[in-house]
Amino acid sequence: MQQRDFGNTGLKVSALGLGAGQIGGESLDESVAGALLNAALDCGITLIDTARGYGLSEERIGRHLAHRRSEFVLSTKVGYGIAGHADWTHGCIVAGIDEALSRLHTDVIDIVHLHSCPLETLKSGGVIDALLRAREQGKIRVAAYSGENAELAWAVQSGHFGSVECSVNLFDQGSLLAVLPRAVTAGMGVIAKRPLGNAPWRHAQRPAGEYCETYWTRMQALSLDTLGMPWDAFALRFSAFAPGVGSAIVGTASIAHLRHNADLVEAGALTPDTLAQIGRRFREVASEWAGEI
Numbered sequence: 001m002q003q004r005d006f007g008n009t010g011l012k013v014s015a016l017g018l019g020a021g022q023i024g025g026e027s028l029d030e031s032v033a034g035a036l037l038n039a040a041l042d043c044g045i046t047l048i049d050t051a052r053g054y055g056l057s058e059e060r061i062g063r064h065l066a067h068r069r070s071e072f073v074l075s076t077k078v079g080y081g082i083a084g085h086a087d088w089t090h091g092c093i094v095a096g097i098d099e100a101l102s103r104l105h106t107d108v109i110d111i112v113h114l115h116s117c118p119l120e121t122l123k124s125g126g127v128i129d130a131l132l133r134a135r136e137q138g139k140i141r142v143a144a145y146s147g148e149n150a151e152l153a154w155a156v157q158s159g160h161f162g163s164v165e166c167s168v169n170l171f172d173q174g175s176l177l178a179v180l181p182r183a184v185t186a187g188m189g190v191i192a193k194r195p196l197g198n199a200p201w202r203h204a205q206r207p208a209g210e211y212c213e214t215y216w217t218r219m220q221a222l223s224l225d226t227l228g229m230p231w232d233a234f235a236l237r238f239s240a241f242a243p244g245v246g247s248a249i250v251g252t253a254s255i256a257h258l259r260h261n262a263d264l265v266e267a268g269a270l271t272p273d274t275l276a277q278i279g280r281r282f283r284e285v286a287s288e289w290a291g292e293i
Contacts, residue, residue, distance in 0.1 A: 001044030001262060006073070006246045008187030009142050009162050011110060013073050015240045016265040017047030017191065018258070019251035024055030028253050034064035039255045041071050043262045047247045049165070049191060050104075051077035051115055052096060062105035069106055075165075075191065076100050077115035077146055079127065088121045093130035097139055108138060111189075113146035113165055119154060128160050142189065148175065156183045163189035168239050168248070169197035171218040173282045174289070176242055184244040195239030195248035201231040221285050224278065233264045238278060241269035 002015040018040045023033050037060065040048065048065075050057040058076060065072070078096035085092035097112060112134070114127055121127055122145075131143040145155035146165035155161050156179055164183055166175045172194065183190055198212035200219045207213050226234040240248040250261050269275075 001046070001266065003044075003046060004246050006142075007163060007184075007189035009111075009189050011073050011142065011189065013047040013189070013191075013247040014045045015247060016045055016236075016262055017049055017075075017247035017249040018045050019193065019249035020048055020050040020057045020061060021054045022251045022253040023050070023060055024057030025253065026055060030060070032253070033060045036253065036255050036258060037061060037064045038068070039258060041065070041068055043259060045258075045262065046071065047073045047075065047191070047249065049075040049193075049249045051113075052079075052081055052100065053077070053115065058100055058103040062103050066105035073110045074104060074106065075111035075113070075144075076104070076109055077113040079115045079117055088117060088127055090126040090130045093127050094134070097131075097134050101139060109140050111142045111144050111163055111191075112140040113144040116147040117145070117151065119151045122151060122154060122158075128158075132160065144189075146191075146193075153179050156186065156188065159186070161188065163191065163246075165191040165193055165249075167194045168192035168242050168245060169195050169215075170224065170235050170238055170278065170282075171197045171200070171215040171222065173279065174286070176244075177279070177283070180242075180244045189246045190244050192239050192242065192245045192248040195250060196232060196235050199232065199235075218286075218289065222281055224281065227274065232261075233267065234270070236261060236264045237267060237270050238275070240265050242275075 003012045006013045050061055078093055080087040082092045082095045085095055134140045135143050142162040144163040145161050148166055152166050152175060168176050180190055197215040200212045200216035203216055206216055252258050
């Protein structure tokens, strides 16, 4: 698996990362969760991304991978859900990081994101101060922001963060085109989430009321030519090799699916001509999509 510099942070990450949301599901057998986490490292995946809000995810990562901690970059998210602290306060960030350190069975977390923090809260500075203080104390290595739209743009230009996480996929290229070039210039690491766009191609008709409904509508409008590739291969190779992306994270509860995704990324980038055509097509039809996701 290709390993890349994660901006100027000093970290290296795999082109494909594991989004550990599904790892936290209570319906997932504990032994399966452990086997999948270890299989990810065995595949050469060196970035695991989790969050406080992902159920049992942090606990399971700590339980099953503490003995392999030196083999991967650990990313999590904070800002909410801490007893005795209002969400998005200085104390909530401090306690959230301490609880994550305990749950993850580690002395330091490589990347800690403010998880879709509102713009007004970002600008007020308290949560950022807490994050930066944790970095000074050696509890975290990189202070980061995860989110979209105006909040993401502010986080990138603020100079406070070493990395960001945002949506980058065939159907959601707004941040890729407008914000990430500034992040790259600033030396920030970039994690691409939703690289498969929630796989809208699974649906023959518009999936009304489902999360991927908007992406399905965009897929129809774009009418992209996948050049004979399966949609998942076309989409994942686009996102994982998009300019500035350090790692594209995909969630799964299946070892077979995990290995399949690794094989797709190992196939390498789409051609420059294909990437240029995708970008041009997105610009042609996307003017009315701003702020939808």
